[in-house]
Amino acid sequence: MTFETEYVTIVDGVLQITIATSANGTSMDFAGINAGTAALQKLDSEVGAVLLTGTGANFCAGGNVRGFAAAEDRAAHIHALATDLHEFVVALDETVVPVVAGVQGWAAGAGMSLVCLADIALGGPSTKLRPAYPGIGLSPDGGMSWTLPRIVGAGRAREILLTDAVLDADAAVRLGILSRLVADEDVRTEALNLARTLSAGPRSTYASIKSLLAQSNSATLSDQLDYERDAIAAAANGKTGREGVDAFVEKRKPNYT
Structure with missing residues (x-):
């Protein structure tokens, strides 16, 4: 930097x-x-x-x-x-x-x-x-x-x-x-x-949370539900989502870094 x-x-x-x-x-x-x-x-x-x-x-x-x-x-x-x-x-x-x-x-x-x-x-x-x-x-x-x-x-x-x-x-x-x-x-x-x-946490998750919260200011509930569905589905196949789910199943602390 x-x-x-x-x-x-x-x-x-x-x-x-x-x-x-x-x-x-x-x-x-x-x-x-x-x-x-x-x-x-x-x-x-x-x-x-x-x-x-x-x-x-x-x-x-x-x-x-x-x-x-x-x-x-x-x-x-x-x-x-x-x-x-x-x-x-x-x-x-x-x-x-x-x-x-x-x-x-x-x-x-x-x-x-x-x-x-x-x-x-x-x-x-x-x-x-x-x-x-x-x-x-x-x-x-x-x-x-x-x-x-x-x-x-x-x-x-x-x-x-x-x-x-x-x-x-x-x-x-x-x-x-x-x-x-x-x-x-x-x-x-x-x-x-x-x-x-x-x-040190799940950065893509935080980014998604911030995006969803920002959209919620003007979205209808129906639209917001669509945004949430699409975001969580995308996260499930992402590196962060895979690590989080796998760590939970394997009973270990996730390594998001």
């Missing part, structure tokens, strides 16, 4: 993307966002999972508001940032491998948007999420107006966005934005361990 940087690395089959650092108060770091887009668009064959993480006290405190204020043309500045962010969002959404987020501290603004894009998001008791857009007189980006209603329902999404609600960790789990909680000090470690486990 020739484009590895301080923001993008591969460890044990996990593509780790750093979206925020302690610089600028853990606001979104677009060096990491853009490096992540490049990596996702040319996903290395050894990658079996993606991990989103921040290296500072927070997962991501949102956009750099001081940078917004300092821009000569604020509209042009934010338009360019949103364009870069949305390229990352599309690349993240289109990846066939599981996406894990390790959400320590705050996930605000676009940071919360990225949490909503993860397949599995782990947080700690101190994790907090907030849309943050009304607080600075701006509207959502990063896909939050699309993902949040699909996670929590349209009515609850309206309330969260319009009231700029601060969601504590328990509320975020109850609403389905966070998958589960671990100890605050273990969030990054547990998220990496989960991503490693997924990377």
